[in-house]
Amino acid sequence: xxxxxxxxxxxxxxxxxxxxxxxxxxxxxxTYFLLPSYLPLATQIIVMILFALSLDLLLGYxxxxxxxxxxxxxxxAYTAGILAVSHWSEPISGLLAATVMxxxxxxxxxxxxxxxxxxxLLMLGMAVTLLLEALANHFNxxxxxxxxxxxxxxxPLLGRFEFDLYxxxxxxxxxxxxxxxxxxxxxxxxxxxxxxxxGIRENPVRMAAIGVPVARxxxxxxxxxxxxxxxxxxLSAQTNQFVSxxxxxxxxxxxxxxxxxLGGAGRLYGAFIGAPIYLIAQDALAKSSPTxxxxxxxxxxxxxxxxxxxGVLGIVxxxxxxxxxxxxxxxxxxxxxx
Amino acid sequence: MTPALETRGLNRRFGALEVAGDIxxxxxxxxxxxxxxxxxxxxxxxxxxxxxxxxPSSGSIFLDGSDITGLSADQRVRRGLxxxxxxxxxxxxxxxxxxxxxxxxxxxxxxxLVLFGAHAQDRAAEAAYDLLERxxxxxxxxxxxxxxxxxxxxxxxxxxxxxxxxxxxxxxxPAAGVxxxxxxxxxxxxxxxxxSMAVLIIEHDMKLVFRFAREITVLVAGxxxxxxxxxxxxxxxxxxxxxxGHRKHA
Amino acid sequence: xxxVNLGVGILFDGVAYGMVLYVIAVGLSVTMGLLGIxxxxxxxxxxxxxxxxxxxxxxxxxxxxxxxxxxFVAVALFSIVLERLLYRHLYDAGELEQTLLSIGxxxxxxxxxxxxxGPLPQRVDIPHAISGQLTFFGETFPTYRAFLIVVxxxxxxxxxxxxxRTMIGARIRAAVDNRSMAQCLGIDTNLLFMLxxxxxxxxxxxGGSLGADIIAIAPGYAMEQLVYFLxxxxxxxxxxxxxxxVAALLLGLGDTACKMLVPQFGAFFVYAAVLVVLLxxxxxxxxxx
Numbered sequence: 001x002x003x004x005x006x007x008x009x010x011x012x013x014x015x016x017x018x019x020x021x022x023x024x025x026x027x028x029x030x031t032y033f034l035l036p037s038y039l040p041l042a043t044q045i046i047v048m049i050l051f052a053l054s055l056d057l058l059l060g061y062x063x064x065x066x067x068x069x070x071x072x073x074x075x076x077a078y079t080a081g082i083l084a085v086s087h088w089s090e091p092i093s094g095l096l097a098a099t100v101m102x103x104x105x106x107x108x109x110x111x112x113x114x115x116x117x118x119x120x121l122l123m124l125g126m127a128v129t130l131l132l133e134a135l136a137n138h139f140n141x142x143x144x145x146x147x148x149x150x151x152x153x154x155x156p157l158l159g160r161f162e163f164d165l166y167x168x169x170x171x172x173x174x175x176x177x178x179x180x181x182x183x184x185x186x187x188x189x190x191x192x193x194x195x196x197x198x199g200i201r202e203n204p205v206r207m208a209a210i211g212v213p214v215a216r217x218x219x220x221x222x223x224x225x226x227x228x229x230x231x232x233x234x235l236s237a238q239t240n241q242f243v244s245x246x247x248x249x250x251x252x253x254x255x256x257x258x259x260x261x262l263g264g265a266g267r268l269y270g271a272f273i274g275a276p277i278y279l280i281a282q283d284a285l286a287k288s289s290p291t292x293x294x295x296x297x298x299x300x301x302x303x304x305x306x307x308x309x310x311g312v313l314g315i316v317x318x319x320x321x322x323x324x325x326x327x328x329x330x331x332x333x334x335x336x337x338x
Numbered sequence: 339m340t341p342a343l344e345t346r347g348l349n350r351r352f353g354a355l356e357v358a359g360d361i362x363x364x365x366x367x368x369x370x371x372x373x374x375x376x377x378x379x380x381x382x383x384x385x386x387x388x389x390x391x392x393x394p395s396s397g398s399i400f401l402d403g404s405d406i407t408g409l410s411a412d413q414r415v416r417r418g419l420x421x422x423x424x425x426x427x428x429x430x431x432x433x434x435x436x437x438x439x440x441x442x443x444x445x446x447x448x449x450x451l452v453l454f455g456a457h458a459q460d461r462a463a464e465a466a467y468d469l470l471e472r473x474x475x476x477x478x479x480x481x482x483x484x485x486x487x488x489x490x491x492x493x494x495x496x497x498x499x500x501x502x503x504x505x506x507x508x509x510x511x512p513a514a515g516v517x518x519x520x521x522x523x524x525x526x527x528x529x530x531x532x533x534s535m536a537v538l539i540i541e542h543d544m545k546l547v548f549r550f551a552r553e554i555t556v557l558v559a560g561x562x563x564x565x566x567x568x569x570x571x572x573x574x575x576x577x578x579x580x581x582x583g584h585r586k587h588a
Numbered sequence: 589x590x591x592v593n594l595g596v597g598i599l600f601d602g603v604a605y606g607m608v609l610y611v612i613a614v615g616l617s618v619t620m621g622l623l624g625i626x627x628x629x630x631x632x633x634x635x636x637x638x639x640x641x642x643x644x645x646x647x648x649x650x651x652x653x654x655x656x657x658x659x660f661v662a663v664a665l666f667s668i669v670l671e672r673l674l675y676r677h678l679y680d681a682g683e684l685e686q687t688l689l690s691i692g693x694x695x696x697x698x699x700x701x702x703x704x705x706g707p708l709p710q711r712v713d714i715p716h717a718i719s720g721q722l723t724f725f726g727e728t729f730p731t732y733r734a735f736l737i738v739v740x741x742x743x744x745x746x747x748x749x750x751x752x753r754t755m756i757g758a759r760i761r762a763a764v765d766n767r768s769m770a771q772c773l774g775i776d777t778n779l780l781f782m783l784x785x786x787x788x789x790x791x792x793x794x795g796g797s798l799g800a801d802i803i804a805i806a807p808g809y810a811m812e813q814l815v816y817f818l819x820x821x822x823x824x825x826x827x828x829x830x831x832x833x834v835a836a837l838l839l840g841l842g843d844t845a846c847k848m849l850v851p852q853f854g855a856f857f858v859y860a861a862v863l864v865v866l867l868x869x870x871x872x873x874x875x876x877x
Contacts, residue, residue: 004467007435007479011463015456065683112863116870118683119626123822124866126815127859134856191455192443192462199429199440205391206427210441210502211415212449220450250815254691261688291702298695305689306677 015190024272028175032168039167045279046174047236050181052260052271054228059257060265061189062221063201064114067253068125069229071109071132074248076102076230081149081243082142089155095177095234102230103223110222114215126250133248148244152237163239170239177235181228188224189268197221198266258297261304264313273312340403342367342536343388343419343506348397350387350560357383358394359561365506369536372551374544376580380560381540382424385510389421390414402505415444420504422495424511424540430484434475434494437483438466441501466501473497473527489520496527506536513543525549548572556580596727598845604733606840607740608799613820614747614832615788621827622763622784625675626683628690630792631810631817632697637663637793638805639701642710652715659797660790667789671782694810702807709804732801739798743791747829760784816843819858823865825875834873 031042051073058064079098088094113124136143143149154163161169188194196217199207204214237243246252255278263274285293308314343365350358357380365371373381386392388399390411398407406414428437439462443449448458470476475493483491492512499507513524521543528550531537541547547554547568554571556563558580564571571577616630641659644650650658670693678686718735721728751757763770763777771777796805803813819839824831842858850857865873 004471004476007467007476008460008463010480011435011439012460015459059684063682065687067687112867116866119620119818119822119826120866120870120872122626122683122687123818124863126818127862127866130815131856131859131863134854134859138853138856188452191452192440192449192459193452193455195436195440195459196444196449199432202429202431203427206429208411209389209415209421209423209427210498211412211444213412217450251811257688258691261684265684291699294695295699295703298692298697298699301688301692301695302674305681305685305692306674309685 021269024269025179028178032171032175036166036168039171041279041283043167043171043174043239044236045276046171046178047232047239048256048259048275048279049271050178050235051229051232051256052263052275053181053185053268054225054232055256055260056265056268056271057185057189057197057221057228058225060260060267060270061194061201062197062218064218064222065122066113066125067122067250067257068113068127068129069225069256070247070249070252071125071129072102072106072226072229073233073236073252073256074129074132074136075105076233077237077243077247078136078143078149078233079230080234081152081237084152084154084238085149089153091154091157091173091238094238095231098234098237099227099231102233103227106226106230107219107223110219110226114218114222126253129248129250129253133245133250136245136248143245144243146245148242149237150242152241152243154238154241163241167239174235174239177231181231185228186268193217193220201266258301260311262300262311264311264316267310267313270311270313277312339366341365341400342369342402343538344400345388346398346400348384348387348399349395350383350392351395357560358387359559361397361560361562363555363562365536365538367505367536368533369538370550370552371536371538372547372554373538373540373557374542374547374554375557375563378559379557381557382510383560384557385421385508385538385540389419389508415502415504418503418505419508420499420502420506421508422499422510422512424514426488426491426495428483428491428495428498431482433480433482434486434497435463435466435470435479437494437498438469438501439463441498442466442469445502469497469501473500474523487517487520489516489524492516493520493523493527496524500531504535506538507531509537509539511540511542513541513546521546593727594848598841598848600729600733600737602841602844603837604736604840605799605802605844606837607736608795608802609816609820609840610740610833610836611743611795611798612792613795613817613824613836614743614829615791616817617821617824617826617828617832618760619785619788620821622760623675623679623781625678626686626690627675628687628814628818629693629697629810630789631813632693633663633667633789633792634796634799634813634817635697635701635805635809636666636796637790638796638800638809639705639710640793641797642712642800642805643705645713646711656794656797659793663793664786664790668782668786671785675785694814697810698807701809705807707807709806710800712800712805714801736798736802744829744833751829756780819862821872823862823872825872828872828874831872831874 031038035042055069058066058069076098079101080094083089083094083097109128113121113128116124137145140146156162157169157173163169196207196212200212200214200217208214233247236247259274259278260270261274262278263270263272282293304311310317341364345361345363348358348361348363349356361384373384375381383392387394390409394407398405400406401414401417401419404417406417409417439459440449442462442465443458446458446462448462451458467476467479470479473493475497478486478490483494486494492515496509496512512528513521516524525546528539539547539550551568553565554568555565556571556577563576563580564574612634616627619625619627637659640662641655644655644658645652674689678689714732718731720731722731722734751761759770759775759780762773763775763780803809816839820832820835823839824833824835839858842861843855846853846855846857
């Protein structure tokens with residue numbers, strides 16, 4: 001007999017911020033002070049976390065499997081880059097413009113893509129990305145084509161902070177953007193809207209049977225995910241001051257998928273775990289032996305699929321359950337919405 | 339008086355196979371209707387046509403007088419037509435309370451909220467708990483659906499549909515899979531449904547049918563064979579022929 | 589005339605390219621339709637076939653035909669091993685798992701190929717008998733391309749007849765239509781699927797070897813060509829034999845035309861066309877909805 005008050009308290013507690021959720025931010029702050037020479041790499045990691053987070057909304061939570069998410073990252077990157085080169089280089093407005101642009105492209109293409117499923121959906125997503133890549137390649141006077149968009153000069157942030165060579169300002173900039181995005185995502189996922197996405201992933205027929213406009217909600221989250229991906233791309237363009245065709249590549253779509261799955265999809269923090277692991281490992285291994293890196297990455301992916309669908313977070317969960325069992329605390333807590 | 343639910347000339351074909359043929363069906367407000375028929379008669383197909391999981395080849399459907407033929411399944415739900423499924427479709431990884439809470443949020447048009455969602459969720463959780471309490475399922479509120487015995491899950495499935503406060507409720511074989519020990523709970527639940535709600539049940543369990551129904555529709559090979567009060571149907575020769583041909587010796 | 593020359597050239601090269609794509613992708617279409625597995629790593633079989641055949645020819649001096657047969661058999665056997673070890677556990681899993689497995693396999697295969705054979709494309713020596721030029725109505729065509737076209741066509745007809753006229757074809761069609769029903773009829777679907785999977789993979793190997801002249805065999809093969817194989821299958825329609833044939837032809841012609849006429853746009857028009865087709869017919873040209 002649980003009782004009304006107890007039950008309602010448990011339900012309210014699912015939204016509470018847990019202490020461990022502050023860990024990523026502590027690490028981010030710590031990195032600034034303790035590892036100043038690694039800030040450029042750390043900034044790249046932040047961008048990838050944001051990108052993977054945007055994919056998590058779509059794939060982890062809503063269950064839409066796509067290999068075309070790089071399209072929106074690329075739109076954001078090129079928008080921000082082109083704006084900067086065309087002398088509208090105020091960073092924050094450039095960032096916002098790029099996000100909106102990616103969101104619009106997401107809305108239009110999402111409307112088309114979401115009407116299909118399975119292989120066709122996968123295919124359409126790929127086709128959009130490849131199409132955009134071909135376009136970017138063609139209009140190389142604007143985009144720089146295969147050489148990439150160069151010569152992006154960013155003026156001081158907020159008029160005061162110069163983008164320095166050591167990447168300090170860039171790092172803080174990226175970290176703040178990630179923080180704000182995280183706040184928005186967390187809010188969204190714990191709200192009724194976010195909970196209904198999980199339902200849509202698990203059983204769309206059931207959701208329709210309780211009156212959820214499934215197609216509409218999917219389009220909304222697709223657009224939001226696209227906008228966030230664009231935000232990540234724009235951030236990359238502004239902090240690297242360079243945009244390459246890789247931003248619109250099928251390879252990048254695959255990479256961000258791998259990053260997310262590595263950390264654990266559908267858990268909000270999978271991106272925060274997968275991105276550092278992937279990029280740090282790549283930085284360490286790929287330079288010395290790209291073949292070696294690719295081989296082990298492939299094996300790990302196969303391993304994840306065969307043994308631990310939930311990535312690193314899935315393994316953490318398993319360990320936690322084992323430990324809880326050892327200490328006699330029984331089944332996993334109900335109130336864990338994330 | 340406007341019927342709660344009505345179909346006119348409802349047809350559905352798969353190539354040359356007709357699974358629903360020229361069905362004219364009426365159900366009044368507050369009705370207690372059972373839909374029976376031999377296996378393969380098209381009962382679930384008919385329900386799928388009513389609730390929008392299947393589109394008709396021709397014909398129309400009216401809910402409280404409005405034409406809903408062109409509406410999608412979720413649109414029909416929002417207009418007040420809810421159903422349960424023959425095989426459970428609950429969200430298995432969620433708790434009983436969360437399943438009901440989701441339905442309540444959608445019913446209150448708060449399911450798409452991002453801002454002010456917290457408030458709505460708390461209120462919906464309260465309403466969900468109260469509903470579960472009324473149905474004596476409150477003990478299971480915090481248990482995951484996947485941990486419940488199947489018979490209990492069937493009850494939750496009905497609870498979720500009730501949370502939508504529909505004007506018309508369609509139950510697709512609610513007693514299917516419910517062990518005899520629990521079936522009285524299902525019957526009590528159905529007995530306690532509001533009198534203003536029109537209820538359509540598809541069932542094979544004749545005990546439940548005769549206890550519940552004020553009127554019975556018999557469907558055979560996609561067409562209505564006959565309709566009438568239970569006593570009349572029970573003695574109808576056509577119905578007996580249709581059933582005797584198919585029913586194993588009980 | 590120059591335009592006629594150009595047109596004929598596009599036609600010929602395009603059809604030959606399309607035939608190669610068909611031979612490789614038809615196995616994928618049947619497997620995906622039959623097993624419901626999104627095997628994005630199908631290109632790995634084609635690549636492996638190419639490497640096996642070319643190694644035998646270049647390093648062991650094996651004759652062309654022997655190399656082809658050997659590559660078919662070797663890759664078919666290899667695919668059975670993969671199926672037993674990995675794929676069979678994922679028949680009921682979601683597309684995400686299948687996609688991830690495929691990507692993982694592509695990565696591993698690419699790394700292994702790079703390690704064993706080096707980054708450069710493999711050298712292709714076309715056997716004397718089918719190299720050189722043919723002259724037809726005053727136009728010259730490379731003989732090998734003509735050979736490819738004939739092979740592709742023969743395969744298509746063979747598969748069509750095979751599915752339509754033989755017992756095993758009937759069983760396969762039954763299993764594609766309704767697996768559980770087929771099992772009730774006593775068809776050993778597990779064995780059947782394994783055989784079909786092996787055959788499809790062997791065909792891919794054949795296509796990879798035959799087509800090594802058009803699609804170079806290099807470590808990045810599986811990833812780079814993936815799009816094209818998927819286009820053939822998605823546009824053609826899963827689980828059919830005719831669909832990929834038509835789609836491969838269209839793709840081969842379209843891609844070749846684009847490369848020759850509007851190279852600065854790359855394959856833009858091809859992708860745009862794919863988008864349009866899939867929007868109008870999501871199940872593909874010949875697929876079932």
